[in-house]
Amino acid sequence: MPTFFMGTLTLPVSVVNQINIYLKNCFWRKFGTQDRGTALIAWEKICRPKTHGGLGVLDITSHNKALLLKFMHKFLNKFDSPWVSIIWETHYSHSIPGDRMVGSFWWKAILKLLPIYKQFAACKPGVGNTIYFWTDGWWNETLSSKFPELHSFAINRDISLQQALSTLETEDLFHRPLSRQAFQQFQALQEHLHQRSPSMEQDCWSLPGKAQSYSSMRMYKHIMGDSTAHSILPHHADSDTKSSFGSCCMIGIIPGACSSAGQCTLTVINVFSALIRLMKHLFISFGTVHLPSVVGIRSFLTEREVYLLLMKFNLPPHSYLRILL
Numbered sequence: 001m002p003t004f005f006m007g008t009l010t011l012p013v014s015v016v017n018q019i020n021i022y023l024k025n026c027f028w029r030k031f032g033t034q035d036r037g038t039a040l041i042a043w044e045k046i047c048r049p050k051t052h053g054g055l056g057v058l059d060i061t062s063h064n065k066a067l068l069l070k071f072m073h074k075f076l077n078k079f080d081s082p083w084v085s086i087i088w089e090t091h092y093s094h095s096i097p098g099d100r101m102v103g104s105f106w107w108k109a110i111l112k113l114l115p116i117y118k119q120f121a122a123c124k125p126g127v128g129n130t131i132y133f134w135t136d137g138w139w140n141e142t143l144s145s146k147f148p149e150l151h152s153f154a155i156n157r158d159i160s161l162q163q164a165l166s167t168l169e170t171e172d173l174f175h176r177p178l179s180r181q182a183f184q185q186f187q188a189l190q191e192h193l194h195q196r197s198p199s200m201e202q203d204c205w206s207l208p209g210k211a212q213s214y215s216s217m218r219m220y221k222h223i224m225g226d227s228t229a230h231s232i233l234p235h236h237a238d239s240d241t242k243s244s245f246g247s248c249c250m251i252g253i254i255p256g257a258c259s260s261a262g263q264c265t266l267t268v269i270n271v272f273s274a275l276i277r278l279m280k281h282l283f284i285s286f287g288t289v290h291l292p293s294v295v296g297i298r299s300f301l302t303e304r305e306v307y308l309l310l311m312k313f314n315l316p317p318h319s320y321l322r323i324l325l
Contacts, residue, residue: 006064006067007067007068007070009106011064016061016064023057024039024043027057028040047062047224049221049224063220066216066217066220068109068110069113069116069219070216071110072110072113072114072117073117073205074214075087075088075097076117076130076203076205077130077202077203077204077205091103095158096129096158097111097114098114098158116223117205117219120208120219120223121205121207122137123136123203124203124205124206125138125203126199126203127200127201128163128164128165128203130205131160131162131203132160132161133159133160133161133164134154134157134158134159144157147185147188149182150174150186152182153175153176153182154175155172155173155174156173164193165193170190174186207219
């Protein structure tokens with residue numbers, strides 16, 4: 001039910017905040033009690049993908065956007081759907097969706113996500129009636145960044161690719177006289193437009209990747225991958241390290257070095273990863289674990305915490321395993 005709602009409407013901020021409170025309590029609540037624990041790591045870092053140094057916890061707001069953007073994908077690709085035809089015919093018979101907010105409250109909410117979609121989506125030009133001539137990357141990159149001087153002379157900066165191609169004389173798109181640099185860019189643009197063969201196919205918008213269809217998970221990864229937050233874990237940490245650290249977070253075992261400004265060194269993280277492998281190896285070999293004699297963990301792990309760690313990884317209980325501290 002929550003996913004269905006998020007795939008239809010924008011979640012209110014108050015609802016998102018309440019859901020995040022529940023998620024944070026799951027992470028930071030003290031083990032075996034209902035007492036609220038202290039947040040040891042910024043929530044933004046917790047929600048980052050594992051490949052970017054986070055723990056991969058779902059970010060509700062970004063997930064909501066990724067689910068809603070499927071409507072923008074269907075709209076720009078002009079899917080054979082009644083609502084797509086109605087909005088195109090009602091509001092965009094002679095224009096393209098942009099900054100102007102029109103339509104119902106639902107469509108206005110979808111329009112606000114248009115810059116996010118175009119940031120990650122690639123467009124393959126056809127007719128050109130869904131592509132902006134200057135600000136969409138139909139020629140590998142946007143023309144406004146490829147020809148900045150020429151763009152400053154443009155008469156209509158919101159013109160579509162279809163309208164630009166249907167103009168009889170390309171120079172009629174610009175104020176004149178052009179500067180020397182703008183004229184050189186104009187010649188390059190004119191040559192490219194003359195080489196482009198006319199097409200009657202529909203414009204195609206898609207996310208980077210092999211699959212042409214829209215994927216909310218791929219869009220979510222694109223949105224989250226652009227985060228600038230510092231990593232909890234080093235990007236090059238192996239999967240065992242990330243798994244060990246994530247499990248330690250879930251049972252409340254966080255070393256002091258990790259709780260200060262999120263500056264977790266690889267050495268401290270490797271202690272956790274090595275600890276798990278060490279306990280499994282020593283128990284299989286000898287049935288007894290001498291932790292402090294091999295790894296210096298006395299400074300941040302108590303006997304109770306080690307026991308919880310063993311139980312978390314399904315190792316034998318203390319009746320079969322002696323923990324010598």
